[in-house]
Amino acid sequence: MAISLNINGSRRSVEAGDDVPLLWVLRDVLGMTGTKFGCGIAQCGACTVHIDGSPVRSCLLPVGAIGDKAVTTIEGISETPEGARVQKAWLDLEVVQCGYCQSGQIMSAAALLAVTPDPDDDDIDAAMSGNICRCGTYVRIRAAIKQAASDGRA
Amino acid sequence: MRTDVKGISRRGLLTAGMAGGVLLAFRLPLGAQTAERAPDESPDQFAPNAFIRIDGEGRTTLVMPQVEMGQGVYTSIAMILAEELDADFRRVAVEHAPPDERLYANPLLGVQATGNSNSIRAFWTPLRKAGATARAMLVQAAAERWQVDPAGCTTFEGVVTHAASGRTATYAELAGAARDQPAPADAPLKDPRDFTLIGTSAKRLDTPDKVDGRVVYGIDVRLDGMKVATLAQCPVFGGRVAAVDDSAAMQVPGVRQVVVLDDLVAVVGDHMWAAKQGLEALDVTWDEGPHADLSSADIWTDLRAASETDGVVARSTGDIATGLGTGELVEAAYEMPFLAHAAMEPLNCTVRLTPDSCEIWIGTQVASRVQASVAETLGIPDGKVTVINHYIGGGFGRRLEPDMAVAAVRIAQKVAAPLKVIWTREEDTRHDVYRPVYRDKIAATLSGGSIAAWKYRVAGAAVLARWLPPAFQNGIDIDAVDSAVDMPYDIPNVHVEYVRAEPPAVPTGFWRGVGPNNNVFAIECFIDELARKAGTDPVAFRRRMLEKSPRMLGVLDLAAGKAGWGDALPPRVGRGIALQPTFDTSIATVVEAEVDGDGEIQLRRVTAAVDTGIAVNPDTIVAQIEGGLIFGLTAALFGEITIERGRVQQSNFNDYRMLRINETPRIDVHLVRSGEFPGGIGECGVIGGPPALRNAIYAATGVALRRLPIDRSLIAGGTRS
Numbered sequence: 001m002a003i004s005l006n007i008n009g010s011r012r013s014v015e016a017g018d019d020v021p022l023l024w025v026l027r028d029v030l031g032m033t034g035t036k037f038g039c040g041i042a043q044c045g046a047c048t049v050h051i052d053g054s055p056v057r058s059c060l061l062p063v064g065a066i067g068d069k070a071v072t073t074i075e076g077i078s079e080t081p082e083g084a085r086v087q088k089a090w091l092d093l094e095v096v097q098c099g100y101c102q103s104g105q106i107m108s109a110a111a112l113l114a115v116t117p118d119p120d121d122d123d124i125d126a127a128m129s130g131n132i133c134r135c136g137t138y139v140r141i142r143a144a145i146k147q148a149a150s151d152g153r154a
Numbered sequence: 155m156r157t158d159v160k161g162i163s164r165r166g167l168l169t170a171g172m173a174g175g176v177l178l179a180f181r182l183p184l185g186a187q188t189a190e191r192a193p194d195e196s197p198d199q200f201a202p203n204a205f206i207r208i209d210g211e212g213r214t215t216l217v218m219p220q221v222e223m224g225q226g227v228y229t230s231i232a233m234i235l236a237e238e239l240d241a242d243f244r245r246v247a248v249e250h251a252p253p254d255e256r257l258y259a260n261p262l263l264g265v266q267a268t269g270n271s272n273s274i275r276a277f278w279t280p281l282r283k284a285g286a287t288a289r290a291m292l293v294q295a296a297a298e299r300w301q302v303d304p305a306g307c308t309t310f311e312g313v314v315t316h317a318a319s320g321r322t323a324t325y326a327e328l329a330g331a332a333r334d335q336p337a338p339a340d341a342p343l344k345d346p347r348d349f350t351l352i353g354t355s356a357k358r359l360d361t362p363d364k365v366d367g368r369v370v371y372g373i374d375v376r377l378d379g380m381k382v383a384t385l386a387q388c389p390v391f392g393g394r395v396a397a398v399d400d401s402a403a404m405q406v407p408g409v410r411q412v413v414v415l416d417d418l419v420a421v422v423g424d425h426m427w428a429a430k431q432g433l434e435a436l437d438v439t440w441d442e443g444p445h446a447d448l449s450s451a452d453i454w455t456d457l458r459a460a461s462e463t464d465g466v467v468a469r470s471t472g473d474i475a476t477g478l479g480t481g482e483l484v485e486a487a488y489e490m491p492f493l494a495h496a497a498m499e500p501l502n503c504t505v506r507l508t509p510d511s512c513e514i515w516i517g518t519q520v521a522s523r524v525q526a527s528v529a530e531t532l533g534i535p536d537g538k539v540t541v542i543n544h545y546i547g548g549g550f551g552r553r554l555e556p557d558m559a560v561a562a563v564r565i566a567q568k569v570a571a572p573l574k575v576i577w578t579r580e581e582d583t584r585h586d587v588y589r590p591v592y593r594d595k596i597a598a599t600l601s602g603g604s605i606a607a608w609k610y611r612v613a614g615a616a617v618l619a620r621w622l623p624p625a626f627q628n629g630i631d632i633d634a635v636d637s638a639v640d641m642p643y644d645i646p647n648v649h650v651e652y653v654r655a656e657p658p659a660v661p662t663g664f665w666r667g668v669g670p671n672n673n674v675f676a677i678e679c680f681i682d683e684l685a686r687k688a689g690t691d692p693v694a695f696r697r698r699m700l701e702k703s704p705r706m707l708g709v710l711d712l713a714a715g716k717a718g719w720g721d722a723l724p725p726r727v728g729r730g731i732a733l734q735p736t737f738d739t740s741i742a743t744v745v746e747a748e749v750d751g752d753g754e755i756q757l758r759r760v761t762a763a764v765d766t767g768i769a770v771n772p773d774t775i776v777a778q779i780e781g782g783l784i785f786g787l788t789a790a791l792f793g794e795i796t797i798e799r800g801r802v803q804q805s806n807f808n809d810y811r812m813l814r815i816n817e818t819p820r821i822d823v824h825l826v827r828s829g830e831f832p833g834g835i836g837e838c839g840v841i842g843g844p845p846a847l848r849n850a851i852y853a854a855t856g857v858a859l860r861r862l863p864i865d866r867s868l869i870a871g872g873t874r875s
Binding site: 017020021024025027028029031032033034035036037038039040041043044046073074075077078087090091094096097098099100101102103106124125126128129130131132133134135136137138139140141142 | 223224357374424428430498499547548549576578774780781782806808812813814818820
């Protein structure tokens with residue numbers, strides 16, 4: 001069955017059952033592999049995408065439930081001002097180690113800044129505690145979010 | 155008199171290996187790596203050795219013998235090569251080495267493997283020579299072209315300059331001519347004072363592709379016509395498939411095939427979701443085999459009994475019998491649990507088979523072992539197996555094993571299409587190769603406020619005996635006793651034993667930090683218990699045993715000073731310190747933690763001081779320590795794999811917990827400036843956090859914990875003593 005999706009500003013038609021999670025439609029049907037599989041039960045945040053700007057774990061989101069809402073993935077996040085600032089801060093502070101969780105981290109961070117342009121530590125904890133990083137880059141993630149926020153005020 | 159078995163420590167063994175001693179049997183021909191020219195690809199390409207290619211268009215490609223799994227090695231190895239080559243570092247490209255033991259084996263391990271914090275230690279000298287040799291040939295080519303003395307030529311950022319005549323030529327222009335130059339036997343290396351790249355926090359080469367989704371890990375590989383499979387092995391270790399009813403699974407949309415092997419089942423689909431739903435619908439009856447009643451309780455009973463028996467002597471210094479007979483005797487035993495690796499990228503491997511060859515797409519720490527294991531599985535020569543290595547989404551030792559590739563190939567043999575096999579998180583957790591359980595017993599005597607004798611027995615699995623049999627000699631696993639033998643403290647009578655105790659059925663392997671995780675925990679916890687018996691501050695107690703170890707003393711004082719050691723703290727808040735002499739790097743870690751009335755722990759602050767010698771990329775080193783601390787503290791707070799009815803009880807991040815950002819404290823890492831030979835880093839950060847945290851809890855509550863992970867019930871309501 002063909003499902004029409006609005007992904008990163010483009011209309012895409014995919015052959016997939018309604019119940020297939022967006023994660024696997026992105027990765028295995030559309031070949032958009034920037035969004036990662038980590039746990040499959042919304043515990044790690046590696047699969048985070050935006051649905052109408054809000055962070056959502058795509059591993060549990062049935063593709064049939066998305067409708068006309070806008071899907072944004074790591075491949076498109078640089079088009080948003082928050083996403084571009086977050087990516088720049090990630091590069092400036094060398095946040096990344098293995099990098100596998102970082103698509104999800106960046107998506108969560110960009111969503112945070114869109115709603116809370118000047119987050120404090122508690123805001124960051126609340127927005128980012130659903131994203132596990134096994135390399136332990138949390139200290140730099142915190143600093144990079146603050147830098148991205150600061151760049152947004154400049 | 156110190157009567158160490160020669161080469162018994164990791165450092166000693168590795169040194170001996172380099173000199174052609176203990177590891178002679180598998181010592182590699184170092185010369186081949188740096189002297190042998192790569193196969194010609196084009197007439198204007200200059201490829202003087204296995205690591206460097208410069209083509210006529212100006213591209214400099216550096217071939218990475220070690221794999222990038224987050225530790226930053228692609229950047230630091232490239233920096234070493236580019237420093238001596240005088241390449242333009244902003245324009246170098248890196249690529250993964252193919253499997254080739256002769257060209258790319260790790261000089262300290264003797265096999266092509268990335269681990270043990272030895273990428274920089276092993277390749278520092280060979281890569282400097284490789285870069286210097288290539289540079290010399292480029293200079294010779296320029297000098298010949300200009301008919302000048304090579305000694306009058308200088309190099310900088312990919313350009314040779316002859317100042318006297320004002321002539322310049324780029325490496326690209328010289329590539330064709332350089333390939334005809336003889337390779338000098340002994341090209342001079344730079345004086346470290348002249349380094350312009352090494353010692354700078356150069357930007358990582360892999361980061362840009364990792365922030366915009368472009369990077370391709372093994373799990374991201376896509377081939378034309380590819381199917382996706384996921385698998386289930388018997389939940390009981392060693393069990394087999396008895397019967398399978400696939401009727402429901404085959405009804406799942408997108409499921410194409412069910413593969414049944416003697417020890418596993420797999421469902422093949424158009425995408426991972428179909429395969430996963432199909433696997434859940436598959437009705438499998440398992441023959442659970444001989445280990446169906448195995449439990450953690452049994453394993454601990456056996457290990458505790460084994461740890462009470464005499465072991466093989468790994469070190470004996472002074473007179474332990476007399477030493478233990480003088481002064482006040484103190485004894486303790488420390489226990490460490492099984493741990494899973496839980497890398498963020500679940501295990502995976504992609505396979506394309508032809509009748510007589512095989513291609514493998516994977517991220518692995520052991521490319522040539524994957525090649526050999528797959529070749530053996532298929533019954534074809536190694537050379538018929540192509541391994542395309544990828545960035546790894548977390549290794550931590552799990553990808554030092556080739557089992558995921560072997561399983562994928564066995565499944566792919568039944569499928570008439572290229573196949574990607576992905577482990578679910580649950581399968582990844584339940585069929586890991588676990589960090590072994592250990593039990594360490596220490597007995598010591600205190601005399602006049604100092605340690606007079608120290609008898610230390612390590613009991614646990616010998617991972618090295620399975621993974622690198624030639625390195626397992628005289629019954630001693632040098633990894634399992636590494637920091638026990640290399641203890642930094644000056645104690646007159648020291649005796650170290652090792653008891654090999656293999657748990658039944660549970661596969662064990664290397665886990666980031668490896669043997670020192672266990673040794674340093676036991677040592678540093680016990681030192682704090684002795685300090686308390688002696689009525690001495692833990693830092694002061696350690697200081698007086700470090701007079702012969704200036705680098706250890708340096709990091710101890712630096713960490714203590716930066717952490718505000720001795721400053722007043724609120725009730726139920728404590729500071730703990732731990733020292734480690736690991737992988738040729740000296741580190742002191744101070745953890746400040748609070749224990750609430752329920753025994754819950756809040757990490758307040760972590761301070762580490764690190765002396766690793768020459769810091770190739772200081773920012774990467776700081777990042778590795780920061781992240782390693784999180785990795786180790788995660789294990790101390792939450793990590794334990796338990797076995798019941800032969801099965802691993804944990805499955806996913808809901809029941810195998812990871813530290814999260816809201817639980818992460820401030821972390822300050824201080825590097826000591828040094829010109830000493832560079833030490834290892836990747837393993838190191840993991841090691842010091844757990845004992846420093848335990849000692850902080852000891853200071854906050856007075857409770858001497860002796861087992862990980864931390865049992866909150868033991869510290870609930872405790873008071874600061």
